[in-house]
Amino acid sequence: MTKFTSKFSKKHIRKCVLCGRPTFSPKSPHCRRCAHFTDCMNNRQIHKDAVKRIEGHVRRNGFVCEYTGKKLNLTDPKDPFYFSFDHMIPGDDKSVRLTFTLLNEMKSDMTFEEFKYYIRQFARFFDTGKEIIKRKLKFWVRLAPKIS
Numbered sequence: 263m264t265k266f267t268s269k270f271s272k273k274h275i276r277k278c279v280l281c282g283r284p285t286f287s288p289k290s291p292h293c294r295r296c297a298h299f300t301d302c303m304n305n306r307q308i309h310k311d312a313v314k315r316i317e318g319h320v321r322r323n324g325f326v327c328e329y330t331g332k333k334l335n336l337t338d339p340k341d342p343f344y345f346s347f348d349h350m351i352p353g354d355d356k357s358v359r360l361t362f363t364l365l366n367e368m369k370s371d372m373t374f375e376e377f378k379y380y381i382r383q384f385a386r387f388f389d390t391g392k393e394i395i396k397r398k399l400k401f402w403v404r405l406a407p408k409i410s
């Protein structure tokens with residue numbers, strides 16, 4: 263290895279702290295993709311504990327949904343599998359999870375357990391026609407129209 267090559271390697275081949283790809287600038291700890299991803303977390307003011315947990319998840323598993331393991335799209339916001347941040351417990355900033363927009367829209371203001379319950383109720387209805395059994399949703403009232 264020549265002196266030039268080793269200097270080049272040292273200066274330009276830093277690895278992204280999230281995914282291991284080359285960083286996009288000598289000063290950034292991230293590749294361009296992960297810089298965008300971390301900017302999105304910062305812009306949404308996600309609690310630092312949740313950010314730490316999500317980053318650990320990404321380092322271990324890559325960019326996959328924390329609920330389902332589904333690979334996430336990080337480039338096309340029109341894709342239903344584009345990444346999204348969901349409050350697993352509505353209103354609890356520490357409970358934010360990495361998921362995709364389709365799941366996040368469907369889950370809405372339900373806890374994850376409530377969401378699973380209704381998904382199963384709907385599946386049963388679509389498969390068998392059996393009535394959907396109503397269950398009270400803990401946080402749903404936040405979405406109710408205000409009556410004055």
Ligand SMILES: [Zn+2]
Nearest residue numbers: 278281293296
């Ligand atoms: Zn990266």
